[in-house]
Every structure is written in structure tokens, then in C-alpha cells.
Ligand SMILES: NC(=O)C1=CN([C@@H]2O[C@H](COP(=O)(O)OP(=O)(O)OC[C@H]3O[C@@H](n4cnc5c(N)ncnc54)[C@H](OP(=O)(O)O)[C@@H]3O)[C@@H](O)[C@H]2O)C=CC1
């Protein structure tokens with residue numbers, strides 16, 4: 644009789660014999676080595692792509708845009724930082740110029756101030772942006788505002804304001820900078836969308852609509868300019884710990900002014916900025932940067948829309964009840 648312990652150790656010896664007497668072990672190490680080498684080459688290519696690249700970032704005054712400025716600067720990019728607040732842009736420029744936490748050669752950023760909801764200002768800004776370094780390699784459409792409200796309470800002016808900031812502004816800037824990219828047959832357009840560009844959740848109609856429009860516009864653009872060597876990346880994050888909810892607009896156009904729990908518990912903007920840098924460096928076309936629940940929500944919306952709609956209706960009922968009580 645062989646005891647269970649002896650049987651287990653015999654099995655272990657036989658398994659080891661099998662692995663060493665066949666080509667499996669060398670094959671396994673070979674695959675791991677090739678994978679490691681592949682990742683290293685991918686990393687080196689991404690670094691080379693970003694080093695010295697002219698990168699325009701909108702909404703650089705706060706949150707994700709500010710953190711993107713830090714990581715792209717550290718990667719050696721030549722930055723054009725855009726926003727509405729001159730002081731905040733100058734303060735960030737000073738901070739970046741003073742930081743030496745990188746081995747790569749860094750460059751002093753330029754700043755361009757304009758409001759994305761003003762088409763005339765966007766056209767003037769696009770010319771100024773191009774003059775900064777002579778061309779644009781990568782445009783990161785990051786600026787945006789969110790919204791909270793019920794459809795029937797929301798004025799059309801609010802819907803338009805959110806759409807102008809999150810959709811028409813980035814579209815206008817992209818259209819203004821695209822001809823330069825097409826002439827050089829080189830360029831990369833990035834849109835910071837949201838999980839809400841894939842799913843509509845209650846009391847976010849204007850915001851989710853603007854992000855769905857963003858996703859669709861940049862998907863169409865990607866197909867049209869692929870033959871011209873222009874890259875398009877759409878990034879859809881879940882909650883990020885920024886002032887997005889504080890700055891959100893409400894149904895009557897006033898500022899929401901509060902930090903929501905979901906936002907406060909969101910990912911750190913620095914972590915998301917690193918993921919944006921990696922996605923751009925790898926020229927990824929479409930990236931969702933979210934936790935399990937929002938990611939499941941996207942699959943559910945496609946695979947079982949009926950169930951998804953029921954869940955959203957129940958979410959709306961709960962939110963309305965909590966608000967009324
Ligand atoms: N935080 C989150 O949970 C998530 C955010 N996102 C997206 O990330 C992006 C960045 O938002 P986040 O950093 O979180 O929020 P913030 O409110 O911190 O930053 C928004 C930025 O957009 C700028 N901006 C707003 N309106 C305009 C305008 N009319 N013209 C020019 N710039 C403007 C702001 O500039 P100013 O200082 O002048 O107001 C600010 O720099 C947005 O597109 C947002 O939709 C996506 C998923 C989740």
C-alpha cells in the first residue's frame with residue numbers, strides 16, 4: 644500500500660521528470676523571454692515616440708489634464724498647455740520647469756488661454772498653438788464639464804453648454820489642427836471620453852450624450868485618417884478623484900459645487916494620467932480605464948440591453964427617493 648503523501652511526492656517527481664525530459668520547460672522559458680523582450684521593445688518605442696513630441700493638452704489647469712501635463716513633460720514631450728485660467732497655467736509651467744525628476748531632456752511648456760465654447764477663440768488659439776513649436780504631433784482633448792439633473796428640469800441652454808464644452812469645442816480644435824497633421828502625414832488625436840460615452844446612466848443626460856457623441860465622432864475620424872498615418876485614441880475612464888463633480892453644471896445652469904462619493908473614491912488622476920501616457924505611447928485605438936462594475940455595465944448594455952435598462956431604471960428610482968427624503 645502506498646500512502647497518500649508518498650503518492651503525491653511520486654506524482655511531483657513524475658511531473659518534474661516529464662517537464663525536464665520534454666521540451667516543455669525550455670519552451671515555457673523561451674515564451675516568457677520573448678514576451679519580456681516584446682514588452683521591452685514596446686516600452687522603448689513608446690518612449691521614443693513621446694520624446695520631443697509636441698503635445699497639446701486642453702484642460703491642463705486641473706485634475707486629469709494637470710497630471711497628464713506632468714507625465715508627458717517627464718517623458719520629454721514639448722507641451723502646449725491650454726485652459727481658461729492664465730494664473731493656473733503659469734503656475735503649472737513654473738512647477739514643471741522647476742522639476743528635474745527625469746533622466747530625459749525636458750522642454751519649457753508654452754501656454755495658450757481660450758474658452759472651448761467660443762468657436763472664434765478656438766480658431767485663434769489653434770493658430771497660436773501651431774506657432775508655439777511649428778507643428779502639433781499629439782492633441783489631447785481632455786477639457787470637459789459634467790452635469791447633474793433630470794431631463795424634464797434641465798434648460799436647453801444647459802444641454803447646449805455641456806455639448807459645446809465636451810463635443811463642439813474638441814471637434815472645432817481637432818478640425819483646426821488636423822490640416823497641419825495631414826500635410827505632414829503625421830499626428831495623433833486623443834479624446835478623453837468617459838465610461839458614460841458607452842452607457843447612459845440616469846441624471847447625466849447632457850454629459851452622457853456629449854461623451855457618446857465624442858466616441859462616435861472620433862471613431863469616424865479614426866477610420867477616415869488611417870490612410871494618412873494619423874492615429875486616433877479614445878480613452879474612457881471610470882470615476883477619477885478630481886473636481887469634475889464640484890465643477891458640474893446643474894439643471895438650471897448653476898454650479899453643483901459638491902464632491903460626490905463616487906468621485907472621491909475614484910482612481911487618482913496621477914494613476915489615470917500614467918495609463919493615458921501608456922495608451923498614447925502604444926498608439927492604442929480605444930481604451931476603457933474602469934473598475935469591474937462600469938466595465939460590466941458596458942458589456943451588459945451590448946449583450947443584455949433589457950437587463951441593463953431595468954438596472955438603470957431602478958437606479959433612477961433609488962436616486963429620486965434618496966433626493967426626496
Ligand atoms: N473625474 C472623473 O470622474 C472623470 C473625468 N472624465 C473626463 O476627464 C476630463 C478631465 O476632467 P477632470 O480632470 O476630471 O475635471 P476637472 O474639473 O478637474 O478639469 C476639467 C478641465 O476642463 C477645463 N474646462 C472646462 N470647461 C472649459 C471650457 N469651456 N474651455 C476650456 N477649458 C475648460 C477646466 O478648466 P478651468 O480651470 O478653466 O475650469 C479644467 O482644466 C473631462 O473630459 C472629463 O469628462 C472622464 C471620466 C471620469
Ligand SMILES: CCCCCCCCCCCCCCCC(=O)OCC(=O)COP(=O)(O)O
Nearest residue numbers: 789790837838839880881882888936937939940
Ligand atoms: C449581473 C452583472 C451585474 C453587473 C452590474 C452592472 C451595473 C452597471 C452599472 C454601471 C454604472 C456605472 C457608472 C459609471 C459611471 C462612470 O464611471 O462615469 C465616469 C464619469 O465620467 C464620471 O462623471 P460624473 O459626473 O457622473 O461623476
